[in-house]
Amino acid sequence: MSRLLLLVVAFVLAAAPARAERLVSQVSNETIEITSSFSGERMNFFGTIIPDAGSEDKFVTGPFHVVVVVLGPTQNRVARQMSNVFGVWLNTDQVEFSNFPSYFHVLSSGRLTDITDITTLTTNLILPESHTLAANSADWWKSAIFGRELVRLMTEEGLFGVQENGVNFPADNFYSARLTLPSNAPPGPYIALTYVFKDGQIIARKSEGFAVRKIGFERFLALSAVQQPFLYGLVCVVLALFTGWLGGVLFKR
Amino acid sequence: MQVYLPIAELSVNLFFLVGIGGAVGFLSGLFGVGGGFLLTPLLIFSGVPAPVAVASVTGQVVAASTSGALAHYRRGAVDLHLALYLVLSGVLGAFGGVATFALLRDAGQLDLVISVGFLVLLGSVGVLMLIESTRAILKQRKGIVVRERLPNQHNWIHGLPMRVRFKKSRLYISVLPVLIIGLFIGFVGSLLGIGGGFIMVPALVYLLRVPGNVVIGTSLAQVVAMMAATTILHAVQSQSVDILLAFCLMVGGTAGAQFGASAGKYLRGEQLRGLLALLVLAVAIRFGLSLVLAPADVFSMAVTGVAQ
DSSP states (O other): OHHHHHHHHHHHHHHOSOOSEEEEEEESOSEEEEOTTOOOEEEEEEEEEEEOTTOSOSSOOOOOEEEEEEEOOEEEEEEEEEEEETTEEEEEEEEEEEEEESOEEEEESSOHHHHSOHHHHHHTTOSGGGGGGGOOSSOHHHHHHHHHHHHHHHHHTTSEEEETTOEEEEETTEEEEEEEEOTTOOOEEEEEEEEEEETTEEEEEEEEEEEEEEOHHHHHHHHHHHHSHHHHHHHHHHHHHHHHHHHHHHHOO | OEEEETTTTEEEEHHHHHHHHHHHHHHHHHHTSOOHHHHHHHHHHTTOOHHHHHHHHHHHHHHHHHHHHHHHHHTTOOOHHHHHHHHHHHHHHHHHHHHHHHHHHHHTOHHHHHHHHHHHHHHHHHHHHHHHHHHHHHHHHHTOOOOOOOTTOOOGGGGSSSEEEETTTTEEEEHHHHHHHHHHHHHHHHHHTOOOHHHHHHIIIIISOOOHHHHHHHHHHHHHHHHHHHHHHHHHHTOOOOHHHHHHHHHHHHHHHHHHHHHGGGSOHHHHHHHHHHHHHHHHHHHHHHHHSOOSOSEEEEEEEEOO
């Protein structure tokens, strides 16, 4: 969480100097509600690049590139490696990554390496691998290997991804991007960071927050499991006893 | 129809859940076992995180055993005195099991221990049951009348100190083996998410010589009480009981169990035991293979905590 905050602070500071262009953007959903039938949700990110308030220019001149980075709540995650010990496969090695994003998707209007250089991509945490550099234990080499595997596993789960054709430009200075949040998207605060690139340089950026949260009955259940664990367990047992008893009564001829 | 499981944090097809609950319930009704040893692996293989699967199946086992336990109780086939001793030591074992469960999960070795545990337990019980039932079937073919074991035969286990009289079972035996059996099943059951009926019944019959008419009822009553306690322990300790998942399984399970029980009337005891032995062995082999075959992916990941 602290890393995320730092990122936001860096963002605000970097956005301060007046430039020729400004970004006006919008996210389609402020909250994504997880109901009992939640099976993912489609989101839209769109915006316009306009001349900055203090600028003399009446028009903006492209070509522009837009990169939208969607970050989920952070968690501590481990990547584990199995190896064969005396004929049995078991977990023998692991690296823990603290404050690792639980969801990370990059949408861009072109190949990331064509838009800008690797250093800019890494320092702004646009590449998935840049999030694995913060492993707190283990040596650098090991965390690099495990980090790459963790990114691969997260990608297979649909939690990490890079869509290099994810952002469209219907007009020269208007972009739109579409993202389908999967059903296993972890609940919590999300942040969408939008970068506008021109000639490989970041000329404007903006961050927007949205939340994925359980509502109604699901929220009630998840909360009570944590806040009232004893009562929750008791209710579960009573429910089981009742269901078992009812089954016996209903089917008895 | 998809249903979102709030604790497992994933969305699963409702009919799939009720369906596997019903299928396992049918088998559990047919063979008179709780079915946890089938349900937990099935859930793990279909993507539910192992901790959630184990803890939620514990709740389902309570439901699956309740109707059977009640039916036996009405018939007077439950030795409550004996069950009480088993439950008390079982809950103690469950405390140990749930604590070990949390330790193993944090160390990343929970899946390994679950696999090895199922392999050893199901493998040995399955082989023993298969041998016993094959012998019984062969003897029946040859026309030999099988002499039932006399319930009052004593062995060295009965001679241990601290003897207690169990009236309903017509036993006057040491409580030490009773407590050890309870402790062991409590520990293993909470660790693997199984009721342990398939270990309890042979242990009561062969080790303690509990008469046949109260064995099943007493074992079921013990499973209900001990698994109820384990569910609460899991809820408090690891907060991984998914009540929605458990409920879907319960509904399918209790319905399926009724059909299984009536289907069971068409099969003879030793045939049933032989089939159950094959089923148990199949699950054991599945776990054994997962240990020795090269995994599709040597890397795996897990969430260890929420960042501060």
